[in-house]
Amino acid sequence: xxxxxxxxxxxxxxxxxxxxxxxxxxxxxxxxxxxxxxxxxxxxxxxxxxxxxxxxxxxxxxxxxxxxxxxxxxxxxxxxxxxxxxxxxxxxxxxxxxxxxxxxxxxxxxxxxxxxxxxxxxxxxxxxxxxxxxxxxxxxxxxxxxxxxxxxxxxxxxxxxxxxxxxxxxxxxxxxxxxxxxxxxxxxxxxxxxxxxxxxxxxxxxxxxxxxxxxxxxxxxxxxxxxxxxxxxxxxxxxxxxxxxxxxxxxxxxxxxxxxxxxxxxxxxxxxxxxxxxxxxxxxxxxxxxxxxxxxxxxxxxxxxxxxxxxxxxxxxxxxxxxxxxxxxxxxxxxxxxxxxxxxxxxxxxxxxxxxxxxxxxxxxxxxxxxxxxxxxxxxxxxxxxxxxxxxxxxxxxxxxxxxxxxxxxxxx
Amino acid sequence: xxxxxxxxxxxxxxxxxxxxxxxxxxxxxxxxxxxxxxxxxxxxxxxxxxxxxxxxxxxxxxxxxxxxxxxxxxxxxxxxxxxxxxxxxxxxxxxxxxxxxxxxxxxxxxxxxxxxxxxxxxxxxxxxxxxxxxxxxxxxxxxxxxxxxxxxxxxxxxxxxxxxxxxxxxxxxxxxxxxxxxxxxxxxxxxxxxxxxxxxxxxxxxxxxxxxxxxxxxxxxxxxxxxxxxxxxxxxxxxxxxxxxxxxxxxxxxxxxxxxxxxxxxxxxxxxxxxxxxxxxxxxxxxxxxxxxxxxxxxxxxxxxxxxxxxxxxxxxxxxxxxxxxxxxxxxxxxxxxxxxxxxxxxxxxxxxxxxxxxxxxxxxxxxxxxxxxxxxxxxxxxxxxxxxxxxxxxxxxxxxxxxxxxxxxxxx
Numbered sequence: 088x089x090x091x092x093x094x095x096x097x098x099x100x101x102x103x104x105x106x107x108x109x110x111x112x113x114x115x116x117x118x119x120x121x122x123x124x125x126x127x128x129x130x131x132x133x134x135x136x137x138x139x140x141x142x143x144x145x146x147x148x149x150x151x152x153x154x155x156x157x158x159x160x161x162x163x164x165x166x167x168x169x170x171x172x173x174x175x176x177x178x179x180x181x182x183x184x185x186x187x188x189x190x191x192x193x194x195x196x197x198x199x200x201x202x203x204x205x206x207x208x209x210x211x212x213x214x215x216x217x218x219x220x221x222x223x224x225x226x227x228x229x230x231x232x233x234x235x236x237x238x239x240x241x242x243x244x245x246x247x248x249x250x251x252x253x254x255x256x257x258x259x260x261x262x263x264x265x266x267x268x269x270x271x272x273x274x275x276x277x278x279x280x281x282x283x284x285x286x287x288x289x290x291x292x293x294x295x296x297x298x299x300x301x302x303x304x305x306x307x308x309x310x311x312x313x314x315x316x317x318x319x320x321x322x323x324x325x326x327x328x329x330x331x332x333x334x335x336x337x338x339x340x341x342x343x344x345x346x347x348x349x350x351x352x353x354x355x356x357x358x359x360x361x362x363x364x365x366x367x368x369x370x371x372x373x374x375x376x377x378x379x380x381x382x383x384x385x386x387x388x389x390x391x392x393x394x395x396x397x398x399x400x401x402x403x404x405x406x407x408x409x410x411x412x413x414x415x416x417x418x419x420x421x422x423x424x425x426x427x428x429x430x431x432x433x434x435x436x437x438x439x440x441x442x443x444x445x446x447x448x449x450x451x452x453x454x455x456x457x458x459x460x461x462x463x464x465x466x467x468x469x470x471x472x473x474x475x476x477x478x479x480x481x482x483x484x485x486x487x488x489x490x491x492x493x494x495x496x497x498x499x500x
Numbered sequence: 501x502x503x504x505x506x507x508x509x510x511x512x513x514x515x516x517x518x519x520x521x522x523x524x525x526x527x528x529x530x531x532x533x534x535x536x537x538x539x540x541x542x543x544x545x546x547x548x549x550x551x552x553x554x555x556x557x558x559x560x561x562x563x564x565x566x567x568x569x570x571x572x573x574x575x576x577x578x579x580x581x582x583x584x585x586x587x588x589x590x591x592x593x594x595x596x597x598x599x600x601x602x603x604x605x606x607x608x609x610x611x612x613x614x615x616x617x618x619x620x621x622x623x624x625x626x627x628x629x630x631x632x633x634x635x636x637x638x639x640x641x642x643x644x645x646x647x648x649x650x651x652x653x654x655x656x657x658x659x660x661x662x663x664x665x666x667x668x669x670x671x672x673x674x675x676x677x678x679x680x681x682x683x684x685x686x687x688x689x690x691x692x693x694x695x696x697x698x699x700x701x702x703x704x705x706x707x708x709x710x711x712x713x714x715x716x717x718x719x720x721x722x723x724x725x726x727x728x729x730x731x732x733x734x735x736x737x738x739x740x741x742x743x744x745x746x747x748x749x750x751x752x753x754x755x756x757x758x759x760x761x762x763x764x765x766x767x768x769x770x771x772x773x774x775x776x777x778x779x780x781x782x783x784x785x786x787x788x789x790x791x792x793x794x795x796x797x798x799x800x801x802x803x804x805x806x807x808x809x810x811x812x813x814x815x816x817x818x819x820x821x822x823x824x825x826x827x828x829x830x831x832x833x834x835x836x837x838x839x840x841x842x843x844x845x846x847x848x849x850x851x852x853x854x855x856x857x858x859x860x861x862x863x864x865x866x867x868x869x870x871x872x873x874x875x876x877x878x879x880x881x882x883x884x885x886x887x888x889x890x891x892x893x894x895x896x897x898x899x900x901x902x903x904x905x906x907x908x909x910x911x912x913x
Contacts, residue, residue, distance in 0.1 A: 214830040403900075417592070
């Protein structure tokens with residue numbers, strides 16, 4: 088299997104897309120939900136019933152499509168398709184919103200000739216407004232003809248799920264298991280729940296690996312906890328966050344399970360797909376000029392390190408200092424100290440990239456010019472070492488900028 | 501006692517100050533810790549040993565003065581004086597910083613002829629730099645001559661504790677107990693830990709009521725939980741936050757305790773003093789253009805209501821929407837839903853002032869012009885009713901503005 092410590096577990100496929108894994112087609116069109124001419128309705132379809140898994144927002148207020156998708160995946164853990172619209176989140180829309188989400192699912196299933204409970208639906212956009220179902224209906228009848236397995240079709244799907252995003256977010260990796268080349272690909276949208284009334288993050292993963300839905304759910308949950316759950320743009324969790332994975336099983340490997348020798352490699356590849364998409368979302372945060380990564384080590388546990396990393400990455404003070412290229416370790420240590428986690432106040436090291444600013448909780452003289460140069464880059468890594476136990480975690484976010492305020496202070500109209 | 505439900509429990513004394521309560525003098529001077537000519541060293545002195553109580557930052561990293569002040573108040577719960585400097589927080593300064601804090605305490609005690617453990621010390625300003633003790637020493641020998649009981653002297657103390665504050669924060673109320681007119685006054689500084697390397701909030705309460713230090717500690721803690729602990733400017737907790745109360749006992753009332761018929765009135769008056777100061781800090785938040793108040797009711801408990809109110813007031817989305825005068829209820833309900841507290845997703849009402857925007861978790865059509873007019877005011881009240889139990893709480897904060905980013909992106913130098 089070539090899984091020596093030196094051999095890579097997986098390979099990034101630069102030209103890959105969500106339709107690279109065997110069995111998947113995708114596409115997107117403009118049906119009229121967005122005021123612009125950007126695509127606003129897209130779908131991924133699998134030629135066989137795919138093992139499916141889903142992770143959903145923890146927000147108490149959950150949009151109608153989440154209920155429908157949970158129900159579809161719940162029925163035997165199989166999906167043939169996912170239908171997504173942007174421009175309207177179908178959230179806080181009551182019974183009519185639920186009826187509309189079911190109609191989206193059922194009409195699309197009928198149109199492509201599969202069972203209703205084999206279709207997942209997702210929506211992103213304005214909260215509190217009913218879907219223009221006439222547009223959705225005509226879109227549903229038009230969309231299937233546009234589904235294809237080439238990269239262009241995959242990109243038209245990616246465009247269809249974007250709201251305030253500035254860039255498309257797609258990645259594909261390959262991993263060899265049982266002598267077979269397996270592909271895992273993902274597409275996502277989101278730049279934080281930071282546009283007026285916009286609901287945030289959607290992610291879709293396709294793979295041709297043979298794996299059961301429960302095993303896929305386990306790996307998707309683990310990957311999410313270390314990737315999508317470790318990014319923050321403004322700390323706000325939307326009502327529509329959803330990550331759905333589909334495995335066609337057409338790659339020809341024997342079914343993956345925790346005993347399978349390819350399990351670790353597949354898990355690492357899946358996690359990489361999720362990490363690339365998560366970091367892309369953080370970097371694309373509204374108004375962001377750079378990606379910020381916070382690495383915490385030496386905590387009493389990984390969970391403790393995660394809590395500290397998220398407190399630092401979420402600090403408006405730290406975020407503004409990074410925007411201003413200010414090597415302001417005082418704000419970082421203050422954030423570490425208020426995370427509510429065990430910290431030894433005398434043993435904390437803080438570095439910005441390779442520039443040490445605090446050692447054993449005492450200020451270290453550093454070259455401000457060098458720090459300024461580093462902080463002006465498009466990626467800033469903050470290292471925090473608590474020197475207690477082995478707990479470690481990484482979180483990603485972005486800087487807080489004038490544009491963030493400008494965009495979010497703007498009237499919805 | 502005239503404490504009928506219609507009679508006020510206390511009266512605001514517009515012309516009062518921290519030296520209005522019997523037995524207190526105060527003063528402030530410029531000793532050279534600040535680059536400007538603003539006062540940077542101040543003291544409050546009581547002519548008798550005053551019952552004392554203190555509340556301190558929960559941050560793991562605590563500045564040296566906090567250790568010294570805890571120690572002083574710990575010795576018998578009495579204080580004769582509090583000495584405060586601004587311009588330097590004496591935080592993250594190691595053993596030298598601790599030695600400096602002790603020297604401040606001891607030199608001032610010696611100079612005014614009281615015991616060292618009758619003096620509390622507080623510092624606010626830059627983190628990670630050692631105090632210029634030569635300036636502090638000369639200031640300590642000069643300060644006592646400036647102590648007086650008039651309002652001007654009290655104001656010179658207020659100036660001496662300010663850092664980035666735009667306005668002084670002082671309040672005085674009176675309450676009649678045992679036929680005696682009792683005064684409670686307070687002074688505070690702070691606009692959130694939102695200036696480069698500045699440490700935040702200091703509060704000082706003086707009263708001439710006769711009350712034991714344990715009873716005072718109990719009331720101070722209760723008042724803090726509903727006032728200073730319910731404000732947020734940017735969610736960051738500083739290393740220097742400190743609130744100290746001193747009761748001279750010269751008003752002539754019989755000692756206050758929970759059985760005393762004046763207990764409730766004194767507690768209400770003390771809480772009002774803390775609330776006025778807390779709201780003043782929130783309104784003075786760096787870059788803030790208005791005070792935001794979030795009132796949550798109908799929660800399963802007061803603690804749950806507090807958690808929800810603080811999540812909403814801390815949301816960058818909500819804060820930017822208020823800055824933009826955008827009646828963006830979608831962000832408010834999203835914040836309520838992610839607070840991690842019990843919420844019924846179908847029974848939430850949200851109003852902005854008197855403008856109902858959400859009822860039973862469904863959007864309500866409202867007059868955008870009227871909402872815009874209201875949100876343009878200098879105080880915005882957000883009402884959230886969960887319609888579950890009787891839990892209620894109020895939190896205060898400010899809007900997120902361009903100036904917040906400008907100020908906090910600026911280089912420390």
